[in-house]
Amino acid sequence: MAQIIDGKAAAGRIRDLVKDDVDKFRSVTHRTVGLATVLVGDDPASEVYVTSKRRLSRQAGIEDHHRRLSADAGQDEVAAVIDELAEDDAVSGILLQLPLPKHLDSKALIDRIPWQKDVDGLTTTSAGLLARNAPGLRPCTPLGILALLRAEGIDLSGVSAVVVGRSELVGKPLAQLLLQQNATVTVTHSRTRDLATVTRTADIVIAAAGIPHLIGAEHVKAGAIVIDVGIHRSANGLIGDVDFEAVSPITSRITPVPGGVGPMTIAELLRNTIQAAKIQT
Known part of the structure; x- marks a missing residue:
């Protein structure tokens, strides 16, 4: 069975760091x-x-x-x-x-x-700064995903990553951030032909298409890492873009829904807020 990546615990550690950073910022800058x-x-x-x-x-x-x-x-x-x-x-x-x-x-x-106040990292200027790999504020969910992978000790250099989804909120900025970490990145979307053939080549599959249970066992190679960004309400509670029960036995690590990427998004929002305060100071 896969190792479950605990987003709640990782997010809690980030929030503790943010609180310390906020306290230090106030004491130094008043x-x-x-x-x-x-x-x-x-x-x-x-x-x-x-x-x-x-x-x-x-x-x-x-x-x-x-x-x-x-x-x-x-x-x-x-x-x-x-x-x-x-x-x-x-x-x-x-x-x-x-x-x-x-x-x-x-x-x-x-x-x-x-x-300088764009803590969601969604303005045209922020998107341009990201594209140029210049200092700025990045979208929170992609930041949270990278933080989870770092917390797991995963070196992204040379790794094959497939991002499923091309939204401006997650898919596009995430692909750029992964490229900046020297990953080999493929972006798939609703027009991708034979999605499973593409995703089965990946060391890391990141599902951010907004379609419940889009990713099944046939989409993932043995030992891959799977990150599920989706969250949907169903008769059985919250589910993601990944069919967790079908996919988890195949993978080496996987995020749950809930308790995976979601808590990290808010944690990175708080980290962006203190970073924004520093930029303005």
Whole structure:
């Protein structure tokens, strides 16, 4: 059976480091660290995520600057809130919770966030800094995945990695981060022909397509490492993009759902927030 990669434990260690870092930052600079979360509408999943992010940020000593807007808030109203937070020196990082209501232009709103406060790493400027391998803030989930692999002592240099999914939130930035660690990277997506033939060549398979149980036993070679980014509600509880029961006997290591990548995303958000505070100082 595969070794289970414990994201909860790894995330807890990162949060402890962040708390120490926040305390040191305050003592040296006499400035606070603050995270502003912006929630538009009443999507239940988004509300749960934001509540968790706010709770864990407070536990790490990060001040909570939350903004809640109604589902019918207009583009200009949301933009004004982001502009206000951008000018507020007490706010180190700004997180615009996605998805937004359909009438809003999310890309335009994200790009109003100064890159120095872009703790989600999603602005056009942040994407450019990542592409150039220049200092900046990176998307949290890809950072969490790399942190998990480091915690497992996995050397990515020369390793064959297949990323299943090409989203701007996970797939694309993750592929770039893996390349920067000298991995040999293949990105697959909904138009990939014979997905299993591609994924079976990989030392590491990272499933981030947003399709429940997309990855089965036929997609993974013996001894591969499997990272499951997906999370979906089912009649049997939360499941991922990977069929855990079918795949885990084949792999050497695998992340569970829940308790794998999810906790790492929030931990890296907190780490990005203290990093943003340092950049601004």
